[in-house]
Amino acid sequence: MSLVEGFLSSSERLAAPGAARPVNRPLRIALFGFGTVGSSVARILAESSPEGLELTHVFNRGVARKRVDWTPASVVWSEDADAVLASDADVVVELVGGLDPVGAWVRRALENGKSVVTANKKLIAFHGVELERLAAARGGHLKYGAAVAGGIPVIPGLEQGLAGDRIERIEGILNGTCNFILSKMEAGAEYAEVLAEAQKRGYAEADPTEDVGGLDARAKLAILMRLALRVQVDPEEIVPRPITTITPVDFSYARDLGSTIRQVSRAERAEERLAATVGPMLVDQRSPMAWSRGTENMVIASGRYGGDVVFSGHGAGGHPTAVAVVSDLLALAHGSRRVEIPSQPARVGGEFELPHYIRFLVRDRPGIVAAITGALAREQINIRAILQKPGYPADALPFVVTVEPCKSSALRRALEPVRALDCMLVEPLDLQMLE
Amino acid sequence: MSLVEGFLSSSERLAAPGAARPVNRPLRIALFGFGTVGSSVARILAESSPEGLELTHVFNRGVARKRVDWTPASVVWSEDADAVLASDADVVVELVGGLDPVGAWVRRALENGKSVVTANKKLIAFHGVELERLAAARGGHLKYGAAVAGGIPVIPGLEQGLAGDRIERIEGILNGTCNFILSKMEAGAEYAEVLAEAQKRGYAEADPTEDVGGLDARAKLAILMRLALRVQVDPEEIVPRPITTITPVDFSYARDLGSTIRQVSRAERAEERLAATVGPMLVDQRSPMAWSRGTENMVIASGRYGGDVVFSGHGAGGHPTAVAVVSDLLALAHGSRRVEIPSQPARVGGEFELPHYIRFLVRDRPGIVAAITGALAREQINIRAILQKPGYPADALPFVVTVEPCKSSALRRALEPVRALDCMLVEPLDLQMLE
Numbered sequence: 001m002s003l004v005e006g007f008l009s010s011s012e013r014l015a016a017p018g019a020a021r022p023v024n025r026p027l028r029i030a031l032f033g034f035g036t037v038g039s040s041v042a043r044i045l046a047e048s049s050p051e052g053l054e055l056t057h058v059f060n061r062g063v064a065r066k067r068v069d070w071t072p073a074s075v076v077w078s079e080d081a082d083a084v085l086a087s088d089a090d091v092v093v094e095l096v097g098g099l100d101p102v103g104a105w106v107r108r109a110l111e112n113g114k115s116v117v118t119a120n121k122k123l124i125a126f127h128g129v130e131l132e133r134l135a136a137a138r139g140g141h142l143k144y145g146a147a148v149a150g151g152i153p154v155i156p157g158l159e160q161g162l163a164g165d166r167i168e169r170i171e172g173i174l175n176g177t178c179n180f181i182l183s184k185m186e187a188g189a190e191y192a193e194v195l196a197e198a199q200k201r202g203y204a205e206a207d208p209t210e211d212v213g214g215l216d217a218r219a220k221l222a223i224l225m226r227l228a229l230r231v232q233v234d235p236e237e238i239v240p241r242p243i244t245t246i247t248p249v250d251f252s253y254a255r256d257l258g259s260t261i262r263q264v265s266r267a268e269r270a271e272e273r274l275a276a277t278v279g280p281m282l283v284d285q286r287s288p289m290a291w292s293r294g295t296e297n298m299v300i301a302s303g304r305y306g307g308d309v310v311f312s313g314h315g316a317g318g319h320p321t322a323v324a325v326v327s328d329l330l331a332l333a334h335g336s337r338r339v340e341i342p343s344q345p346a347r348v349g350g351e352f353e354l355p356h357y358i359r360f361l362v363r364d365r366p367g368i369v370a371a372i373t374g375a376l377a378r379e380q381i382n383i384r385a386i387l388q389k390p391g392y393p394a395d396a397l398p399f400v401v402t403v404e405p406c407k408s409s410a411l412r413r414a415l416e417p418v419r420a421l422d423c424m425l426v427e428p429l430d431l432q433m434l435e
Numbered sequence: 436m437s438l439v440e441g442f443l444s445s446s447e448r449l450a451a452p453g454a455a456r457p458v459n460r461p462l463r464i465a466l467f468g469f470g471t472v473g474s475s476v477a478r479i480l481a482e483s484s485p486e487g488l489e490l491t492h493v494f495n496r497g498v499a500r501k502r503v504d505w506t507p508a509s510v511v512w513s514e515d516a517d518a519v520l521a522s523d524a525d526v527v528v529e530l531v532g533g534l535d536p537v538g539a540w541v542r543r544a545l546e547n548g549k550s551v552v553t554a555n556k557k558l559i560a561f562h563g564v565e566l567e568r569l570a571a572a573r574g575g576h577l578k579y580g581a582a583v584a585g586g587i588p589v590i591p592g593l594e595q596g597l598a599g600d601r602i603e604r605i606e607g608i609l610n611g612t613c614n615f616i617l618s619k620m621e622a623g624a625e626y627a628e629v630l631a632e633a634q635k636r637g638y639a640e641a642d643p644t645e646d647v648g649g650l651d652a653r654a655k656l657a658i659l660m661r662l663a664l665r666v667q668v669d670p671e672e673i674v675p676r677p678i679t680t681i682t683p684v685d686f687s688y689a690r691d692l693g694s695t696i697r698q699v700s701r702a703e704r705a706e707e708r709l710a711a712t713v714g715p716m717l718v719d720q721r722s723p724m725a726w727s728r729g730t731e732n733m734v735i736a737s738g739r740y741g742g743d744v745v746f747s748g749h750g751a752g753g754h755p756t757a758v759a760v761v762s763d764l765l766a767l768a769h770g771s772r773r774v775e776i777p778s779q780p781a782r783v784g785g786e787f788e789l790p791h792y793i794r795f796l797v798r799d800r801p802g803i804v805a806a807i808t809g810a811l812a813r814e815q816i817n818i819r820a821i822l823q824k825p826g827y828p829a830d831a832l833p834f835v836v837t838v839e840p841c842k843s844s845a846l847r848r849a850l851e852p853v854r855a856l857d858c859m860l861v862e863p864l865d866l867q868m869l870e
Binding site: 044308337 | 740
């Protein structure tokens with residue numbers, strides 16, 4: 001005998017979205033986008049045939065070349081988005097991505113009382129609050145468990161399991177492409193070579209700016225901030241720093257400091273101000289973020305009551321992301337409501353106060369260290385260590401200064417005159433250090 | 436403006452348990468047990484005052500000595516369980532533990548249409564299926580997010596975020612006391628000394644058998660098996676092995692093998708058979724389980740589609756466990772339904788096929804290795820390595836044999852004649868090795 005008599009109790013059927021949907025009828029699913037994730041969703045539905053879910057429509061541009069023979073014969077394949085939006089599907093699964101024309105499709109679906117399940121971090125980061133209001137007003141639901149960290153249940157974890165805590169900091173590795181590149185560079189590879197490999201494997205786009213520039217991670221961080229810190233921020237207030245400035249010598253110095261380098265996304269409330277940052281940082285080799293390799297994602301939520309909770313796993317890829325989509329669909333079919341986490345609009349105005357790693361690349365001459373230390377002293381920034389490894393040529397000499405916790409803005413002011421020195425071959429690289 | 440207009444939408448209020456509960460009235464909470472976790476729950480409710488939740492009753496034996504002055508004056512403090520069960524509370528939070536008389540109280544609460552939130556792993560492992568049926572029949576809900584891995588949202592993660600996957604293996608570190616003891620032993624301490632420290636710090640009971648013997652972890656594993664592998668098992672079919680047989684020399688040999696030792700709980704489907712085990716095992720130093728220190732818990736769910744997902748954090752303690760309880764209460768107040776995961780009764784009949792570590796302690800004499808290798812050969816078990824470190828006395832000589840993957844039952848048969856050898860000073864210790 002099964003644990004539950006039927007898959008859905010009658011009260012759950014009544015509570016499910018689409019009030020007009022007859023009891024017993026499965027949730028009718030229209031899939032928008034039949035790429036890697038979309039075909040994985042269809043594959044899981046075909047193989048696992050979870051009760052209560054029925055794939056009824058697939059929309060894709062040029063759908064003929066996408067069509068497969070292993071979905072039910074009843075599925076309508078279409079390249080007419082309007083027709084699918086006007087169909088009797090109960091849920092639109094949006095896997096096309098981007099803001100336009102997808103935003104309009106999602107709005108139309110919600111206006112018609114349909115629910116929407118999406119993996120579109122950009123849409124949710126920029127328009128999630130408005131779309132959730134629209135869904136609530138029209139009796140549908142908006143679910144986006146796949147938008148952050150793909151197959152890792154961070155969003156349900158924050159909405160359900162940690163709702164009772166007060167999360168004070170959220171940080172993690174939210175972009176698998178950057179993690180792949182940096183963990184390969186840690187093992188000795190050069191940036192350009194690893195980027196080419198990531199592109200070949202399909203981990204990075206032809207134009208990798210969204211990933212390596214931090215825009216993708218920024219959108220995800222904004223979503224996590226809403227659920228964890230309960231603030232609605234404009235993602236563009238988070239200024240990302242690219243990983244493209246990291247060179248092999250930085251990994252070498254990081255190792256000497258007991259650290260490695262990861263693209264970290266991080267937000268916290270500090271003295272009633274909100275700080276948020278995305279970019280490469282030094283992380284302690286003994287910390288969970290240093291363990292994260294390849295395309296893995298990781299999220300660490302630090303609660304006032306529960307302490308640190310770590311989630312990690314495959315943050316991207318067709319199958320893991322599809323698991324999050326199918327889980328959201330099952331939640332809809334079961335009439336599962338998320339715990340509404342109230343949030344308030346907020347500005348990103350604070351700054352972290354962290355130690356920094358500053359790497360210089362200079363044509364050597366007397367007086368450089370004196371100039372740098374003098375500049376730091378004028379901003380009251382304490383030096384922790386000066387490291388200069390042997391074996392580099394004097395005409396392109398890398399060396400590192402680490403400083404005690406300070407604000408990035410103070411460090412930026414201190415480095416202003418240093419950047420102008422004629423011996424500087426590149427912009428000094430400053431990275432926050434997490435301990 | 437808040438993200439949601441009110442805290443609960445009207446449809447959510449209607450969907451909340453206790454159908455007779457008027458719209459707008461908060462959920463009335465009766466706390467059974469005001470020990471570490473119970474007082475933490477009251478503390479979070481007092482400090483965070485989450486909307487929709489109201490503490491109305493506290494039951495504890497000898498309640499006078501428990502009474503505090505920072506809960507609302509309206510709270511009824513009582514040592515009469517029957518009176519509290521007959522009260523107008525909507526939810527009973529059961530934090531007393533054990534099967535008797537707690538099982539009867541929980542049944543009575545559910546029979547009266549109340550919901551129950553509990554951290555009682557034993558009750559859920561042995562009677563969860565029956566109690567869930569009772570709750571469903573009477574219109575209440577049973578929630579037990581705090582029963583496994585305290586503050587880590589593993590249960591919501593499995594019910595919500597991973598419901599769309601097919602989990603094939605679940606494993607982890609489910610007992611903080613054992614992890615505290617073993618990670619301290621890894622750093623050089625002796626078992627008895629660490630146990631005493633754990634008892635002093637309140638991590639271990641005066642009688643530590645439930646923890647070190649594996650009974651606590653076994654109950655938690657049975658609960659995870661229901662949610663992850665979708666099987667209802669009798670916890671007593673999982674035979675636990677105690678950590679008390681581990682000695683410092685085992686950590687020394689484990690280190691030479693690139694491993695350490697943890698109490699691991701593990702279950703998987705292998706060739707249509709269900710294998711489940713709890714006990715000390717060798718884990719690779721580079722694996723997530725080796726990173727887990729102190730009283731931390733960790734759960735790794737391996738899905739067919741999503742791969743490995745790791746959850747870790749504080750598995751025990753008042754505040755982390757209380758976070759899970761308050762999160763369950765919020766889910767009830769919001770009318771959140773869990774995704775019902777259907778499960779089937781099943782027997783634990785399979786065996787893992789893993790490499791093993793076997794440590795012998797002998798009074799040295801010629802022919803011992805020949806006897807052991809001969810015994811293993813008769814069961815077709817291949818030796819991987821024989822390790823004998825210098826520096827031990829010949830009259831109490833520890834040495835280790837590791838073998839290629841085999842079933843524990845075959846190894847037990849092979850070791851039968853070896854155990855009888857007159858030179859064996861203690862039972863040979865065999866541990867599974869996770870790679």
